[in-house]
Amino acid sequence: MAILIDRDSRVLVQGMTGREGKFHSGQMIEYGTTVVGGVTPGKGGEWVHGKPIFDTVKGCVEATDANVSMILVPGPYAADAIYEAIDSGVALIICLTEGIPIRDMMNVYEYLKNSNSRLIGPNCPGVLTPGQAKVGFMPNYVGMPGNVGVVSKSGTLTYETVAAMSAAGFGQSTCVGIGGDPVIGTTFVEVLEMFEADPQTEKVVLMGEIGGRAEIDAAEFIKARMTKPVVAFIAGRSAPEGTRMGHAGAIVEGGQGTAQEKIDALRAAGARIAENPETIPELLG
């Protein structure tokens, strides 16, 4: 068991023929992920890494029975790619694209909530179920099969932490990057619910950052519903107020969304707080 993806996931890649699309789908195949095909409008009939490219998601799903789509197309086209995946009946859509206008995402969000698809991201590193499947950017070597669920807003911070966990012998059930944008398809709380229900997952690591109140919602959920222990790290304790720290969502506004406020809420909910992501393994022990 794991959550979201496993060795039976059949993955299609929207944007597979681009430079990054080629590189990362190659890495995913090398990892053992079942990549069944790709979609690039106008390039149907080509092949990448021995996988067929289709003009449309619908055509790809019909031919390959894909049930997961990874989206790696530029920001201006990403919303359309998500709608296409939803309308093609793809159950799990993982959108890695950075820089999608928030208006597009609010439109997508409304459509998504009236569909049967789940969206992870956008602006996320994807999902990794160690030893089974990888959809996204996480470097192949960082993960190790185990029983700790990882959920994070950040990409590289997740690699950092997962690598440190693996080095210390703490394997992972699934690592989920939910993305750092203000409007995302799947929240901390939803992933925590999945980990709570997953028999393989025994402990959870949560990595958040300044801005918004998703970590506060997570703290409330942990307090009310989680039976599994949680270790949390919040990035941005040194961030000044009113300045956006890279991620479109990472900004402290009017004294709201500070790292300290989130740390206090998580601690009060019973989570162990890491000051340094490299000390997370010690807190898992």
Place this chain on the structure above:
Amino acid sequence: MNLHEYQTKRRFAQYNIPVASGKTATTPEEARIIAEELTGAVVVKAQVLVGGRGKAGGIKLAKSPQEAYDATDKILGMDIKGHTVGIVLIDPASSISSEIYLGITNDRAAGKPLIMASSEGGVEIEEVARVNPSAIVREWISPSLGLREYQARNIASGINLPREHWAAFTKIARNLYRCYVESDAVLAEINPLVITGENVLFALDGKMVIDDNALYRQSELAAQRDTSAEPLVETQAREAGLTYVKLNGQIGCMVNGAGLAMTTMDMIKLYGGGDIFPANFLDIGGGAQADRVAAALRIILSDPDVKAVLFNIFGGITRGDEVAKGILQALQEVPTDKPMVIRLAGTNAEEGRAIIDEANIPNITAASTLTDGAKKAIAAARGEI
């Protein structure tokens, strides 16, 4: 991207939101001429992209063209929280009987636009939220339905607006929503929306923030960016495709990924002993190419307070070999003897480390982990390496 008040009000006017008929001036003489044209008293308002200009003396009432000249002469060049005033807006003064706040923003938790109003106009909405939260009335907007008339009426009734103004208010609210959507704004705010002594509603002041990710399709707004209002290095960084925020510490940071960049700053603060701090936030982004890394290094080194530089690159989409080439290229273009600590991990990190080792540069120290990198950079900034 923030718009100035005058830019915001011009945009509002395009959407039939009533605004004052003011003009901008960049010299006292221009201000005098505008005041003569407007006749009657005027208000001279500093145009800066920062709040609190009224308290700082950036807004002055002028009863004659000469007073407008004198007020403009005082305000131009004034420093307001680090922003130098280069332009003023001359608006006709008006009689105000009441002030309302009306704003539209994105509610990230709900994933949809949120319109907010309060009868306490002229005060920052964050302040109202803190002091008197029940004074704020909210309606969430379905992106596919837009702001409905009944929602605007809910707001009008919620802030106890007299019924005679509901029609005008509803029109302004719906026009503001249209302006917000079509401008790809993340914030469109009228504060205050005033009711004059003559019972007319108009936007006395306005603020808009445009989504940076949407500027590619908002060329008219993108062209209005005032780069004189931001530090030169931030302009340079944006042009190089980097996210850079200047801070007040001694260790320049170059990191890939926003979360890790913040964490790297946090580690410098954590281990810095209260006297060493990060000098900047810098995210070189995903898939950083050599030329972008070079641009980033140039920007970091242009900060005279920087005593050491920490590179923390955990490759996923970014590849270690490309970063290493970028560092070497940048060092050829911008030679420096400042100590540099380099930590490479992840995709193609070994190739990257090999490239750095081969170059054999004396002021480069390798680090193995995030903690190791932070501690070595702190030691380097103290002159201990």
